[in-house]
Amino acid sequence: xxxxxxxxxxxxxxxxxxxxxxxxxxxxxxxxxxxxxxxxxxxxxxxxxxxxxxxxxxxxxxxxxxxxxxxxxxxxxxxxxxxxxxxxxxxxxxxxxxxxxxxxxxxxxxxxxxxxxxxxxxxxxxxxxxxxxxxxxxxxxxxxxxxxxxxxxxxxxxxxxxxxxxxxxxxxxxxxxxxxxxxxxxxxxxxxxxxxxxxxxxxxxxxxxxxxxxxxxxxxxxxxxxxxxxxxxxxxxxxxxxxxxxxxxxxxxxxxxxxxxxxxxxxxxxxxxxxxxxxxxxxxxxxxxxxxxxxxxxxxxxxxxxxxxxxxxxxxxxxxxxxxxxxxxxxxxxxxxxxxxxxxxxxxxxxxxxxxxxxxxxxxxxxxxxxxxxxxxxxxxxxxxxxxxxxxxxxxxxxxxxxxxxxxxxxxxxxxxxxxxxxxxxxxxxxxxxxxxxxxxxxxxxxxxxxxxxxxxxxxxxxxxxxxxxxxx
Amino acid sequence: xxxxxxxxxxxxxxxxxxxxxxxxxxxxxxxxxxxxxxxxxxxxxxxxxxxxxxxxxxxxxxxxxxxxxxxxxxxxxxxxxxxxxxxxxxxxxxxxxxxxxxxxxxxxxxxxxxxxxxxxxxxxxxxxxxxxxxxxxxxxxxxxxxxxxxxxxxxxxxxxxxxxxxxxxxxxxxxxxxxxxxxxxxxxxx
Ligand code: SF4
Numbered sequence: 001x002x003x004x005x006x007x008x009x010x011x012x013x014x015x016x017x018x019x020x021x022x023x024x025x026x027x028x029x030x031x032x033x034x035x036x037x038x039x040x041x042x043x044x045x046x047x048x049x050x051x052x053x054x055x056x057x058x059x060x061x062x063x064x065x066x067x068x069x070x071x072x073x074x075x076x077x078x079x080x081x082x083x084x085x086x087x088x089x090x091x092x093x094x095x096x097x098x099x100x101x102x103x104x105x106x107x108x109x110x111x112x113x114x115x116x117x118x119x120x121x122x123x124x125x126x127x128x129x130x131x132x133x134x135x136x137x138x139x140x141x142x143x144x145x146x147x148x149x150x151x152x153x154x155x156x157x158x159x160x161x162x163x164x165x166x167x168x169x170x171x172x173x174x175x176x177x178x179x180x181x182x183x184x185x186x187x188x189x190x191x192x193x194x195x196x197x198x199x200x201x202x203x204x205x206x207x208x209x210x211x212x213x214x215x216x217x218x219x220x221x222x223x224x225x226x227x228x229x230x231x232x233x234x235x236x237x238x239x240x241x242x243x244x245x246x247x248x249x250x251x252x253x254x255x256x257x258x259x260x261x262x263x264x265x266x267x268x269x270x271x272x273x274x275x276x277x278x279x280x281x282x283x284x285x286x287x288x289x290x291x292x293x294x295x296x297x298x299x300x301x302x303x304x305x306x307x308x309x310x311x312x313x314x315x316x317x318x319x320x321x322x323x324x325x326x327x328x329x330x331x332x333x334x335x336x337x338x339x340x341x342x343x344x345x346x347x348x349x350x351x352x353x354x355x356x357x358x359x360x361x362x363x364x365x366x367x368x369x370x371x372x373x374x375x376x377x378x379x380x381x382x383x384x385x386x387x388x389x390x391x392x393x394x395x396x397x398x399x400x401x402x403x404x405x406x407x408x409x410x411x412x413x414x415x416x417x418x419x420x421x422x423x424x425x426x427x428x429x430x431x432x433x434x435x436x437x438x439x440x441x442x443x444x445x446x447x448x449x450x451x452x453x454x455x456x457x458x459x460x461x462x463x464x465x466x467x468x469x470x471x472x473x
Numbered sequence: 474x475x476x477x478x479x480x481x482x483x484x485x486x487x488x489x490x491x492x493x494x495x496x497x498x499x500x501x502x503x504x505x506x507x508x509x510x511x512x513x514x515x516x517x518x519x520x521x522x523x524x525x526x527x528x529x530x531x532x533x534x535x536x537x538x539x540x541x542x543x544x545x546x547x548x549x550x551x552x553x554x555x556x557x558x559x560x561x562x563x564x565x566x567x568x569x570x571x572x573x574x575x576x577x578x579x580x581x582x583x584x585x586x587x588x589x590x591x592x593x594x595x596x597x598x599x600x601x602x603x604x605x606x607x608x609x610x611x612x613x614x615x616x617x618x619x620x621x622x623x624x625x626x627x628x629x630x631x632x633x634x635x636x637x638x639x640x641x642x643x644x645x646x647x648x649x650x651x652x653x654x655x656x657x658x659x660x661x662x663x
Binding site for chain 1: 490491492493495498501502503506507508509510520543544545546549550551552553573575578579582583632633634636637647649650652655656659660663
């Protein structure tokens with residue numbers, strides 16, 4: 001048997017019908033996650049054809065994108081949001097799908113609750129009408145985003161027509177220095193290869209700096225795979241993965257668990273497996289990262305200057321950088337350090353898990369959020385919120401002057417009432433700094449939770465390492 | 474179910490050279506609260522349209538069915554609302570040097586054909602459009618060719634299955650449902 005990549009092993013296991021002539025493979029989907037924004041038209045399509053959901057037992061829904069996160073009064077953004085949520089409730093009831101509604105204990109961002117509830121498992125194929133489905137690859141699952149037509153296909157057949165993507169292995173060598181988190185590693189990769197750099201590929205993240213991450217850090221890395229254009233991101237399951245999953249609902253115990261773990265362990269890429277492309281990044285040379293522009297590829301080390309568009313030869317690329325500079329009001333040739341910040345957002349499916357909140361709380365503890373800054377802390381799920389409150393993190397944030405909110409996508413997507421004013425600048429732990437992503441005219445600087453928290457305290461873009469080495473008061 | 478169809482289109486082009494245009498620009502998130510696919514034409518490039526120099530939506534481009542766009546068009550969010558809005562805005566084909574994966578698949582499922590050309594052809598098309606606002610392109614899906622006056626016809630790659638579906642009006646879900654016996658057998662096996 002020829003050596004295979006982890007991707008190939010998971011793919012091969014799920015091929016129902018092999019590609020034939022110009023027909024693509026029929027690929028079986030083990031878990032279909034559903035949310036309110038990309039599913040209504042798919043359910044309507046099913047109804048129009050008189051079809052049922054083929055495997056409601058492999059389908060789980062949540063409300064996250066258009067839900068409010070304000071404490072106490074859960075007022076919806078508008079009537080459209082209300083009707084979208086009502087539709088999801090009706091659709092799930094009619095088709096027998098498990099739904100985690102607003103306010104319930106299992107509620108949260110779709111890519112947070114999957115892993116948390118033990119639904120995300122090594123070797124599974126997982127899809128959702130959402131590009132950040134790549135998050136689930138942190139467990140060695142093959143997980144990717146799909147459009148609404150494909151949501152309908154999976155609802156109806158539990159399968160998709162798929163072309164086999166290529167593979168790219170990204171190896172992070174060395175040890176990430178103090179202040180360099182999973183978010184910084186992945187932002188450094190995207191800055192290197194660009195937002196289209198991994199188009200057509202499934203990335204496998206490897207190397208000691210990846211192995212050293214906990215599951216939450218690995219999810220952060222895989223989450224951002226799509227920002228490099230990748231179809232999916234994967235990390236081979238190991239002891240860290242198994243420890244995270246042990247005892248989750250629905251998983252075996254005792255001897256059966258040991259057998260399960262052995263099977264999962266065999267998913268790792270064979271030592272001599274060949275990837276279509278390879279990239280190596282020295283983690284020890286990565287700085288805390290921040291983006292200055294209008295796509296996630298516009299990242300620089302926090303002490304490094306914003307690039308000069310004039311130094312780029314390609315006219316289209318130069319025009320794109322010039323337009324990003326104009327929109328973001330960044331100053332080419334200067335670092336972002338000291339730039340005024342209006343809002344700090346800690347949240348999103350990239351960085352809203354317990355360890356993210358803990359890291360931000362450690363920076364904020366005993367300090368005050370600058371009077372010019374609005375800081376929102378939005379846990380990724382109801383369970384994370386509870387766990388954080390049990391640790392007293394809510395009290396830390398509130399004492400500092402931050403807002404402690406209900407779980408949801410919140411300011412990551414600005415379609416739920418949480419958003420920036422035109423022209424405002426946010427340091428955000430989310431994944432996209434596209435024009436208007438956090439509200440019309442919003443300017444987003446993507447960074448890790450500690451970099452975001454540091455900016456909240458000082459009111460300007462700040463090197464988070466100054467909070468870790470004792471140099472900040 | 475009526476599946477989208479496509480054979481050929483000949484049309485003037487709307488030039489949008491910016492690289493890495495993401496689906497948040499094609500349709501901003503605040504328009505995603507809809508529960509059907511119709512009526513998204515006014516949401517197309519809703520924010521960029523407010524700029525005086527932005528071409529899409531300008532009266533002089535009315536009736537143009539081909540968007541000549543920059544590298545890595547459609548990156549970011551998987552929202553199928555992006556091709557829905559482009560189709561509602563009257564577009565039937567897109568020409569670029571590359572498209573983002575999820576967007577490309579979504580576009581094809583809605584009868585919107587993404588045509589990939591080499592950088593030299595891409596630059597020549599922009600130049601021809603700049604010289605003549607009436608410059609028109611023909612995209613022939615059967616022949617897999619893009620042709621235009623003064624430009625040598627080029628073949629473009631397109632997924633064979635998607636092409637067949639569009640030429641013959643094959644309903645993809647119907648096709649997939651035809652594999653139900655194999656799907657059931659797979660489920661028994663695993
Ligand atoms: S947190 Fe942001 S990126 Fe993640 S699922 Fe929600 S809207 Fe999408």
